[in-house]
Amino acid sequence: MTRNGVFPESTWKPTRPTRPRYLPPHLRPQNDNAGFLDNVTLTPELTRSRFNSHQPARSTRGRGRGRGPRFAGHRNPNWEDEKFDELEVIDDALEGTNETNNNLEAYEDIPVQASGDNIPPPVATFAEIGLGDGLKKNIRRCNYVKPTPIQRYAIPIAVAGRDLMACAQTGSGKTAAFCFPIISGVLKDPSLVSGRRGGGSGGGSAAVACPLALILAPTRELSCQIFEEAKKFADMTGVKISVAYGGTPIYQQLRSLEKGVDILVATPGRLVDMIERARVSLGMLKYLALDEADRMLDMGFEPQIRKIVEQMDMPPPGTRQTMLFSATFPDDIQRLASDFLSDYIFLAVGRVGSSTDLIVQRVELVQEMDKRSHLLDLLRSQRSNATPHSKHALTLVFVETKRGANELEHWLSRNGFPAIAMHGDKVQMEREQALRSFKSGATPILVATDVASRGLDVPHVAHVINFDMPKNIDDYVHRIGRTGRAGRCGLATAFFSDKNMPLAKSLTELMKESNQEVPSWLVQHAENHSAGGWVRHGGPDFGGYDFRKGTASSSNYNDNYGVPAIDGYHAAASVNAQPFLSSGNFYSDPSVKTGNVDYLYTDAAATPYEYAYGYGSVIASGWD
């Protein structure tokens, strides 16, 4: 199938004919990659001249500022200007500019798969879901214009009360996908009007807080972030939200609980502590959400999660609603997770690898001992390429160890690149300070361990550098997902050393899945190191598919369409001609576009840097 749009000739007019353009791999016409591998180099001059030899990009067209005709993508031969005009108003209010754009062709054929019994159909708008007026008002106030694909599919399922295991690309709006239904459900709960559960004891011994909903996350910063988001969504509705995480005095958190809590966002350790102190009871729980669910169930976390979910006073599956969300969901973890679920729906939105198309991925072969100087070269090149638009661009550098983070922080700072480290050995204050300093741009380089790899939403991260590669491909997917968020472009550079050869195969497959240029040396290594068994999942299935596939409960859906179960991407695309099924146990909607990108605009980028750092501009609507 073709994912690379070739635009009608008449729609293409160069805005800057003299300027060579960078066209990321996934936007290029197919079979036009000859000689391109070498183009992704750091030297500006070299890059320029090589890009010059590339054919003119059929770039999306700018609009506004008198740039010329807008372009609606090749799916719409008759451009639907009305649609864009309608949204432009919102965009103007949001961004203070009318430079709206679209890149719809990048979102062709995004597969959406759901399996399970009696799957509620997706919605097209927030308005048509019975979420309640207060919540709807807040959704508008947060500038959520239109649901993202994961929201379109997951929210109706959740609102229908069904258990859910959901996979969606990083940065595609998962938090809202579980927060909206939970807030809406709490608002409708009779116990909200008829008096609080726990809390407000008015002196004497502290009451036990009995939240209706629990949201668990794997890091303190992530639970903080979810808490802040949820508060915005629940503003003025009367729904009470609290957060519980470690590394900070428990007193304040307990005091908040005493005021009553409907939704508790927590990391596992502090929550267990509170339950054991009898300050929290899960006995009234109706909603359980695990964010980054595969991480929550991996080796380090599973016992704690099992303790909370199975050995405290939480109602069993079937009497509570359980929702698991992640960008990756390996089979073995799905198997563990199914213990927590009852008659659940599995939902996968986005391409197999679950890393977004908007991220340009590059891999560089670097010896361990050369990594530091290579990083400096990279940062210098990046700096010399800076444009006015990349002023606030942030760079996130991932390293393997806490010590490595500290060392690199100092080394970068000594060499003229203000950097700050973040890892689990820092006290919580320092961690949060580092993140704040990074977010604000005061320290535009963050050197972090995997504490920062999942879920954190930092809007202006333009470049993720894997200084040390992670050991498994899932972590890679999550790490690079710190860029390219909410419809923005992003660049991810991997320093691949001899040590990382076991990752060659899964990395190659992931990159191919997302239409990236794969260096030939990497392909070579992938073939040599078949990585059998070493890497958790060696095939092209990076955890985007229901592990129940092929079992009795859902075996018929493959038979129905005669497509191989192993390749969901093709499965989804090949049922394009089938009528949309919402009442069966399988449906697929390849026409769905990913992310919340209504307008994405890349104008005349000449290098991957410019693509990522927003030469011209990149604007997403309806997000933050």
Next chain:
DNA sequence: AAAAAAG
């Protein structure tokens, strides 16, 4: 062997 999560 590493990171995260309680104190």
